[in-house]
Amino acid sequence: MSVKVIIRRKYSKESERDLMQCIRQIREVVHTMSGYVSGEYLKAININDEITTISSWFSLEDWQAWIDSKERRTIQARIDELGVTSEYTIYRVIKTR
Numbered sequence: 001m002s003v004k005v006i007i008r009r010k011y012s013k014e015s016e017r018d019l020m021q022c023i024r025q026i027r028e029v030v031h032t033m034s035g036y037v038s039g040e041y042l043k044a045i046n047i048n049d050e051i052t053t054i055s056s057w058f059s060l061e062d063w064q065a066w067i068d069s070k071e072r073r074t075i076q077a078r079i080d081e082l083g084v085t086s087e088y089t090i091y092r093v094i095k096t097r
Helices: 013-030 060-068 070-081
Strands: 003-010 037-042 048-059 085-092
Touching: 003 060, 013 037, 013 048, 013 070, 048 060, 060 070, 060 085, 070 085
Parallel strands: none
Antiparallel strands: 003 048, 003 085, 037 048
């Protein structure tokens, strides 16, 4: 079962530069993870303090391995220190035909 994960991050203007650096670090590491398919990063036009990530994974277990990885936890700890809130929603991909 493939999954898509939506991560909404809310941040202060002062933390934007450091947050973007953390996101670049995530991008460098995540593509090496088994089961990672793709990722997109979206900056809201009408909301100044929000960045959304949409990532695709072959399976929920692959996503869970990434969440539990030391590399991701280290970067996420830096994001948390910036006062950024991160909200995760996991979706199962369904076929409509």
